[in-house]
Amino acid sequence: xxxxxxxxxxxxxxxxxxxxxxxxxxxxxxxxxxxxxxxxxxxxxxxxxxxxxxxxxxxxxxxxxxxxxxxxxxxxxxxxxxxxxxxxxxxxxxxxxxxxxxxxxxxxxxxxxxxxxxxxxxxxxxxxxxxxxxxxxxxxxxxxxxxxxxxxxxxxxxxxxxxxxxxxxxxxxxxxxxxxxxxxxxxxxxxxxxxxxxxxxxxxxxxxxxxxxxxxxxxxxxxxxxxxxxxxxxxxxxxxxxxxxxxxxxxxxxxxxx
Amino acid sequence: xxxxxxxxxxxxxxxxxxxxxxxxxxxxxxxxxxxxxxxxxxxxxxxxxxxxxxxxxxxxxxxxxxxxxxxxxxxxxxxxxxxxxxxxxxxxxxxxxxxxxxxxxxxxxxxxxxxxxxxxxxxxxxxxxxxxxxxxxxxxxxxxxxxxxxxxxxxxxxxxxxxxxxxxxxxxxxxxxxxxxxxxxxxxxxxxxxxxxxxxxxxxxxxxxxxxxxxxxxxxxxxxxxxxxxxxxxxxxxxxxxxxxxxxxxxxxxxxxx
Numbered sequence: 192x193x194x195x196x197x198x199x200x201x202x203x204x205x206x207x208x209x210x211x212x213x214x215x216x217x218x219x220x221x222x223x224x225x226x227x228x229x230x231x232x233x234x235x236x237x238x239x240x241x242x243x244x245x246x247x248x249x250x251x252x253x254x255x256x257x258x259x260x261x262x263x264x265x266x267x268x269x270x271x272x273x274x275x276x277x278x279x280x281x282x283x284x285x286x287x288x289x290x291x292x293x294x295x296x297x298x299x300x301x302x303x304x305x306x307x308x309x310x311x312x313x314x315x316x317x318x319x320x321x322x323x324x325x326x327x328x329x330x331x332x333x334x335x336x337x338x339x340x341x342x343x344x345x346x347x348x349x350x351x352x353x354x355x356x357x358x359x360x361x362x363x364x365x366x367x368x369x370x371x372x373x374x375x376x377x378x379x380x381x382x383x384x385x386x387x388x389x390x391x392x393x394x395x396x397x398x399x400x401x402x403x404x405x406x407x408x409x410x411x412x413x414x415x416x417x418x419x420x421x422x423x424x425x426x427x428x429x430x431x432x433x434x435x436x437x438x439x440x441x442x443x444x445x446x447x448x449x
Numbered sequence: 450x451x452x453x454x455x456x457x458x459x460x461x462x463x464x465x466x467x468x469x470x471x472x473x474x475x476x477x478x479x480x481x482x483x484x485x486x487x488x489x490x491x492x493x494x495x496x497x498x499x500x501x502x503x504x505x506x507x508x509x510x511x512x513x514x515x516x517x518x519x520x521x522x523x524x525x526x527x528x529x530x531x532x533x534x535x536x537x538x539x540x541x542x543x544x545x546x547x548x549x550x551x552x553x554x555x556x557x558x559x560x561x562x563x564x565x566x567x568x569x570x571x572x573x574x575x576x577x578x579x580x581x582x583x584x585x586x587x588x589x590x591x592x593x594x595x596x597x598x599x600x601x602x603x604x605x606x607x608x609x610x611x612x613x614x615x616x617x618x619x620x621x622x623x624x625x626x627x628x629x630x631x632x633x634x635x636x637x638x639x640x641x642x643x644x645x646x647x648x649x650x651x652x653x654x655x656x657x658x659x660x661x662x663x664x665x666x667x668x669x670x671x672x673x674x675x676x677x678x679x680x681x682x683x684x685x686x687x688x689x690x691x692x693x694x695x696x697x698x699x700x701x702x703x704x705x706x707x
Contacts, residue, residue, distance in 0.1 A: 201599060205584040208603075272526040273506035279598070322597035324505045324529065325649050343507065377502065377509035416558045417500050417537055419511035425558075 192289075194236040194280040202230055203283070204322050207312050214311050218319070220295050220302045223287045236281050241268045241289070249293050259360035261293070262337035263353065266345075269338060276342070279321040282335045286319045294318055294333045330371035340366050343376055346383055355386040362398035369402035375409045378419045384426030385409065391427075392438050404444035408433055461538070461548065461562030470536060470565050471499075480528060480569070482521045484536070486514055494546055495561060496539045504649055505529025530571050531654045536564040570658045580655045580682075581630065583616070585609035593633050595640060598651035602633050626683045634679045639672065656682055 195203070206229065207214065217224055225231060245268050252260035275281065286294060295302070298318045301311045308314055316322075321332050329335045344356040359366050375381040385405055388394075394401040412418065412429060434444055470489065474481045484499060491497065499512045499521065506529045512521055514536070523532075540546060540555035548561065555561060579599065586592070586603040594601040604612060615625040638656070641647040657667045663681045670678065680687045 197598075201582040201584075201597075201601070204597065205582070205586070205601060205603065209587050273508065274526045274528065277505040277529050322599075324598055324651060326504050326507060327649075329505070339507065374504075374509075377504070377507045416556075416560050417498065417511060417535075417539060419500055419509050420496075420498065420539055420558045 192236050192238045192240055192281070193233045193284055194278060195284040195287075196232045196234055197280055199230070199232045200279060200283050200320065200322055204316060204320050207315050207320060209312075211310060211312050214315060215301065218301075218311075218315055220299060221292065223291050223319075233284060234280075236275065236278065238275055238281065239270055245269075246290055246293050249290075250296055253293070253297060257360060258297070258337060259353075259357055262341055262360065263356075265334070265337050266341035271338065273342075276335065276338055277324050277329060279324050282329075282332065283319070283321045286321065286332070286334055290334045291319075298333055326376070327372045330376075331367045336367055336371070340371065343371070343379070343382055344386065355383060355390065358386050358390055358395055358398075361395060362402060365398050365402035369406040373406050373410060375406075375413055375418050380421065380423040381409060381418055381426050384423040385430065387423065388427050388430040392434075394438070394444075400443060400445045404434065405430060463538075463562050463564050464566060469567070471534065471567065473569055475571065476522075479522045479524055480532065480571070482523075482534065484514055484519045484521070486516055487518070489516070489564070491516060492538065492546070492548060494541045494544065496541050497564065498537050498539050499534060500537060501532060501534045503528045503532045505531070508532075525571070528571065530651065532569040532571065533567075534569070535566045538562040538564060568654075568657065570654055580652055581633070583609070583612070583629065591629075593636055595637055595647060595650065595652070600633060600637055600652050602629060604629065623687075627687055630683050631679050631687075634682050635675050638670070638675050638678060642670065642672065 210217075217226070217229075245264060249261040249264050252264055254260070298314075301308050301314050318333055321328060321335065330339050340359055341353075341356055344359045345352050346355055349355070359370070365371075370376055370382060370385065375385075388405070389398070389401050408430070409418070409426070436442075437444055468488075470484055470486055472483045472485075474483070482499070482501075486497060489497070497514045499514055499519075500509070501512075501521070501523070502509045506527060508523075508527050508529075512519070538561040540557055540559045540561055542557050544554070545552045546555055546561065553561075582599050582601045584601055584603055585606040587606060588603065589605055591605070591608075592603045594603065612625060612629060615621040634656075637647075637652070641650075641653055641656075647653055659682050660667055660670070660678055665674065665678060665681070
């Protein structure tokens, strides 16, 4: 499969940033239609091709704002190792071609006439052009984020290995911000432990609250100890000790400080 | 430089850059770390662990070490361009631990001290052109974009047309770097000193590598080091500029003038 060179991403980002008024002539709802001024240079990656119907299947599977089914199709079809999955040249190319229609349907606000965007270039930059290979951006962009979300939460020891991934996908902030961008997410027992805690305590209906309370607490625990030293049960015990009473009495887990 | 890792309290700092316990070898398809702790005085009830992280591939693993030599090999497919490792002393169980004649209470897994902490950079040698993208913009001002893997300096189109010729010519290149590059690099370093977020950026990895190769410790960098560090990053452009114009001035005088 192809990918953009890094220089192409550098040029593309600057070009799009300067192109607010004419931008939607190139980024249409159906396809990316560049002209010769874009100077897009590609190279071959060592990623194996995916089947041609994948994107249409992903579009059909995206229902009720939940991307779990679409993400599962992607993760099971796109076989990547971690290094390939952190390649922004690969993701930016496929955001513009292979997965373009999925992204435009999922994140299509710039084509909605009722929502007037003052800076559509920022929106395009934030959804199509990946210029940063950090954990925070890999988990936050539409397609790379789907892939990494599965990679972090699949639990082969469970009867349904996607059981916790389904919870992860129930709240976009939990997935792409609170847990997904945390350093503890790199340690699988930590993220699996936290999701199991959510499941065991029936917190799935208020994931925003749970996420806002849990992620700073685990970060705090990591301030004085290497979290990779601990197994899943340690994380669950710590969370139970910290939040068990609040859950039992029906108190909110997260209260915004005054 | 403060990092989250140092919060909320300082661990016992046992680091000694002149006597490293880890030697790393970049093999063809693996990174090999050889750890020799035969000179280290092990402490009862304290584990010595090696923690390895690579943020771009969400990699985080921990190895328990013993007096015997140990080799850890990691496939490059698992790693991004920056690999951080630490050797930490960690409490094996809850209780008092004596170090240097002083007893302190610790829970299991608490970090007691840092024996070694280093960053290995597996990056392409792209030099200044890989670090910075200079691009024309229709806006009427110069701006720096630090959000990508590289730094973008946007300069107005008219200025860019002049600058483009300057940077291509060996005789005028030092002037170009000094006048356009230096303020940007200084801005980027000062921002990084004040904002932890930037430590994770790939451009900071390149800057760190250039500085480390020249004998700077990026952990101890402060604002007084910024002019000298900038000069290093820009390939000693100030000295070259001085040599070209006024050979009787030395670089310190020119930096003061700048």
